Amino acid sequence: MVENPARLLLGPGPSPVDPRVTQAMSTPVIGHMDPMFVSDLGNTSELLRHVFGTKNRATFAVSGTGFSGMETALVNVIEPGDTVIVGVSGFFGVKAEELCRRLGAETIVVSNGFGLPVETIDIRSALEDSGDVKAVFLVSAETSVGLRQPLQDIAEVVHEFDSLLISDMVTLLGGAVVKVDEWEVDIAYSGSQKCIGTPPGSAPITFSPRAVEAIEQRKSPVPSWYLNALEISAYWAGELPYHHTCSSTVMYGLKKALELIKDEGLNNRAQRHEIHGAALRSGVEAMGLSVASLEGRRLGMLTPINIPEGIDDKDVRSALLEEYNTEIGGGLGDWAGKVWRIGLMGYGSTPANVLHILNALEHLLSERGHKCERGSATAAATQSLS
């Protein structure tokens, strides 16, 4: 077996990396306290503010993957005994709720089921029924079910009850126009390995002044040093010489990826993700398959597809890896074994990749007895693209 072949990454992340990002990461390591590096962290913060759509001072990247972003968002504000409302539309909502409990919080789950969004009225009702609620957690783009969760109206309600809105933007950031300030999100975090387009290893995050104030007013110390938001933020701002051995390899990759996003333009980039997602869905449906995510709330960057009856999930994914050197994702949580998840993220969101995965699926499914007119999927996708 060849070590580390060039897999085509069309799953829910990691996504393919632009060679210019790889090149930025191949430059020699520079120290975490080097004035040149600290100055570049400042520039990276500014680029992060651009993609997050925020003026928040406390905007930086955690030295970890997307889950370290989730943990940083929660561990800094949640104290034992706090009440947290968690919207659950899929796997990552489930994980956030579990983490809140690990941190000693009382949790109230608001859910209309896997794959279904949480509505403003659900959150209002939960807030009315509860006493003092420290925070409301929502996943803006649930990777496990391909669902877009609007935040803006909900933010208004959350703030009416003097609570904080925390949102997972792991899949959204860099693939859609995000407006943290306009939407009034208090803490938003992401991972670099989806629509941002670097290898896994950094988790962009931003804290509103209201969120910073909540951290400052804690009764107990933050039970983490590695994920301590105010300390990392001060280090990124050059106000604290040392917090941890921040990696220039990782952060120069992130900086380059953010520069490429800025060069492309947020609107263009969002549109690119929408167009290729729509083309993929057309092709999938022309093949006689159905898209699993909720109509009207679908994501461009991530499409869950119902696995047709009589077809084995793992068999097809293994064949894709072995015959096409291509990765797609399986289901998570309630949807495990029921869906495939195709990601067209960042550098991977291209017409060529749309046609490639449709061709590959058509071939493998036909071989396994699924009936579809050969060529219909790519024809539909091509029409959608033009």
Added chain:
Amino acid sequence: MVENPARLLLGPGPSPVDPRVTQAMSTPVIGHMDPMFVSDLGNTSELLRHVFGTKNRATFAVSGTGFSGMETALVNVIEPGDTVIVGVSGFFGVKAEELCRRLGAETIVVSNGFGLPVETIDIRSALEDSGDVKAVFLVSAETSVGLRQPLQDIAEVVHEFDSLLISDMVTLLGGAVVKVDEWEVDIAYSGSQKCIGTPPGSAPITFSPRAVEAIEQRKSPVPSWYLNALEISAYWAGELPYHHTCSSTVMYGLKKALELIKDEGLNNRAQRHEIHGAALRSGVEAMGLSVASLEGRRLGMLTPINIPEGIDDKDVRSALLEEYNTEIGGGLGDWAGKVWRIGLMGYGSTPANVLHILNALEHLLSERGHKCERGSATAAATQSLS
């Protein structure tokens, strides 16, 4: 200013990276659930067991820097109300004690002062004076003061009192022969960016069966998901399909670095670090400077030097960066402003680097009025090397 120049990293880490490691990290990203990658994580575990000197099943690397290793070691076993004895010989002991308190533990500090080791009798006495002690924490190689802290005799005492021995090996691992099993250390962790020789981003860690049992017998859940040892360990062992988006970029770098260590041989590598450390010390003393670390307990990979009177710490370090493109470290904690710290770690531990830093220091210190016979430092080092 040139972006990201090739700094020569002769501080306390990050250390220079072997081009073969950089190359391994430049290969295309592969998914965290790809069978090929998961199999390679298994191979990396085995290589980690080799450098740690252990058969511990729960041996893996955290997706974070050295501090994430410290936090993983503590957050998994320490529960609120537990008593922890922390040996403090320098900055990293101080940080560990702070983290234990953040986790709700009662801490007992055992210290003979900055730069001085903790002796077996100190630990015995602290254990005798305390009730039930969950763990004893010791830094095996204190990077802030260049001190080697032996563990073996202390481990015996710790286990006599049915407590766990947790040890920071961030600076030691990969630059010395480490014997976790023989020394009876229950939890040991490191960082990849010192003597291992990769960019920052992974923290090797190992848990003895006794440590795993302590985690399994917790009363409260581990208050972290990202650093949850049993979950990460199960993922690395291929028993859990998903824990976090583990980075192939980072882990293939680690795997290559560990292979290079195995190829060189642990004894040879330890000897290399000792020889170059001794040569550096000879040169430093020939220059009329003094080594700050305790005689008999010195480290080969990290040498703290007392800053001579009348010389400005930051001025010299800035000149080293600007004129020699070379990084050394300043002091931390009680030794801030008092010492420079020169690291000869991993790929950076070479005769050429010993002579380079001595020449550079001699030049810059002479310019600033420090009296020394020109050429004496490199002459002494050369003699020590031969």
